[in-house]
Amino acid sequence: MAESLHDTLPLPQRLALTYAPARARQATLALFAFDSRLGQAITQASEPIMAQMRLAWWRDQLKLAPNLRERSDALICTLDPFMDESFSLSALIDGWELLLSEELTESSARSFASARAQAFLPLRRVLNAPDDADAILRHAQQWALADLASGISDVKERSLVLDLARDANETMPTLTRVMRPLSVLSGLSRRSLKRGGRPLLDGAGSALTAIRLGLTGR
Numbered sequence: 001m002a003e004s005l006h007d008t009l010p011l012p013q014r015l016a017l018t019y020a021p022a023r024a025r026q027a028t029l030a031l032f033a034f035d036s037r038l039g040q041a042i043t044q045a046s047e048p049i050m051a052q053m054r055l056a057w058w059r060d061q062l063k064l065a066p067n068l069r070e071r072s073d074a075l076i077c078t079l080d081p082f083m084d085e086s087f088s089l090s091a092l093i094d095g096w097e098l099l100l101s102e103e104l105t106e107s108s109a110r111s112f113a114s115a116r117a118q119a120f121l122p123l124r125r126v127l128n129a130p131d132d133a134d135a136i137l138r139h140a141q142q143w144a145l146a147d148l149a150s151g152i153s154d155v156k157e158r159s160l161v162l163d164l165a166r167d168a169n170e171t172m173p174t175l176t177r178v179m180r181p182l183s184v185l186s187g188l189s190r191r192s193l194k195r196g197g198r199p200l201l202d203g204a205g206s207a208l209t210a211i212r213l214g215l216t217g218r
Contacts, residue, residue, distance in 0.1 A: 005029055008036055010036060012147070012185060013181075015184070015201065016188075016210070016214070017032060019213075019214030020181050023178070027081050027123060027126045028127075030079050030081070031120070031122075031123050035092065035116065037058075038058070055097055059090055059093055061076060062086040062089055062093075066079075066083050082126060085122035085125065088118060088122045089119065089122065091118060092115050095112045096116075103157070106160055109160060113164070114141065116141075117136075117137045120137070120179075121133055123179075127179075131178075132173070135173040136175065139175060139179075139186035140186070142165060142172070142189050143182070143188075143189045145161055145165035145189075146165045146189035146193055146197065146200065147189065148161050149162045149192075150192060150197055165193055172190075177217065180213075183217045184210050184214050185200070187209060187212075188209060191205075191209050192206075
């Protein structure tokens with residue numbers, strides 16, 4: 001089950017996950033896989049209505065007790081530790097839905113990044129991570145914006161998101177090892193921004209950066 005979900009992750013998240021300590025790996029995988037599934041619902045839908053229907057299905061599932069959810073979906077099962085975090089996970093769904101609008105605005109980009117970043121707070125609670133919530137949000141929001149920018153082809157929208165990401169590009173507090181995957185993603189994001197918003201993993205240099213971040217957290 002875990003292996004099949006691992007294979008659905010984008011490469012940066014897949015690499016970052018390898019640096020999660022054993023006790024944090026399953027919950028971090030669940031969050032990464034859920035976020036990835038929502039992104040796929042948006043990017044792979046032939047029509048916006050199809051994406052909205054899929055997002056609505058996830059909202060309905062999160063309203064149910066774990067034993068009443070669609071257990072044939074491996075991802076549903078891995079979300080069991082987040083049973084008390086349904087509100088926050090539903091907010092992540094709302095954030096992804098913002099990308100279905102015809103034009104990405106500064107307001108919708110900020111709201112998307114905020115929703116994606118906020119999803120790391122349930123992970124913090126599930127893992128009982130000692131990190132400050134604001135520190136986690138700063139790391140996660142920077143990653144959310146840089147990752148969004150790297151996938152946008154529209155020049156105007158991409159420039160808008162890159163400007164927002166650069167505004168958030170500041171010295172970051174060091175996170176503890178239990179949140180190490182987020183440190184990796186945040187560090188790769190800062191590297192991406194310095195290179196004009198290139199993909200987070202774009203060759204040997206980014207791979208070496210990920211290894212350093214994974215081993216040291218900085």
